[in-house]
Amino acid sequence: MIKITCDICMDLLPLVQDNVASADSITVVKQHLETCSECRAMFEGQIPIPSNNNQIIKKLQRKTYTFLSMVLMFGIFFGLSLTATNELFLNSLIMPILGCIGYYLFQWKTLYITPILLLITHFIINTFDLIRGLEYLDILSLFMWTAIYSFFSIIGTMIAGLTHFALRKHSGDMSRGI
Numbered sequence: 001m002i003k004i005t006c007d008i009c010m011d012l013l014p015l016v017q018d019n020v021a022s023a024d025s026i027t028v029v030k031q032h033l034e035t036c037s038e039c040r041a042m043f044e045g046q047i048p049i050p051s052n053n054n055q056i057i058k059k060l061q062r063k064t065y066t067f068l069s070m071v072l073m074f075g076i077f078f079g080l081s082l083t084a085t086n087e088l089f090l091n092s093l094i095m096p097i098l099g100c101i102g103y104y105l106f107q108w109k110t111l112y113i114t115p116i117l118l119l120i121t122h123f124i125i126n127t128f129d130l131i132r133g134l135e136y137l138d139i140l141s142l143f144m145w146t147a148i149y150s151f152f153s154i155i156g157t158m159i160a161g162l163t164h165f166a167l168r169k170h171s172g173d174m175s176r177g178i
Contacts (some may be wrong), residue, residue, distance in 0.1 A: 099156025115150035
């Protein structure tokens with residue numbers, strides 16, 4: 001007979017109740033339930049099993065937010081590095097995607113946050129190119145390209161925002177039976 005603690009039993013109870021636990025786990029849990037009235041009450045549904053779903057959801061949201069923030073910054077650096085190349089046209093695809101990611105991160109604030117990030121990053125890259133003696137943009141060109149990229153990112157933001165609004169509106173209609 002293997003003895004387990006109540007904490008281990010609590011971890012295994014949902015698996016046993018859903019019939020996905022191994023035979024050994026079921027045996028150990030049943031043995032524990034014979035001697036522990038609190039765990040038996042939870043197993044029988046008299047006391048709800050405590051869950052930490054909110055903690056799991058918050059942790060997942062934090063990881064998603066961090067990942068998308070890194071993707072946004074990488075996308076900005078990658079897109080801006082294409083400015084003086086033959087692949088410049090790819091920014092017409094990259095920047096709207098960055099606008100969508102920005103909308104997920106900042107909602108409608110991304111209408112000004114993403115252009116500010118673009119301008120600051122573009123200025124930093126241009127300054128490093130100037131220091132290294134590479135080809136760099138004059139200040140007017142820097143603002144012009146930043147404005148063009150900002151326009152494309154705003155298009156992506158609008159697409160994401162309107163899609164979010166439409167899906168939220170549609171799901172509300174579905175719940176009312178319309």
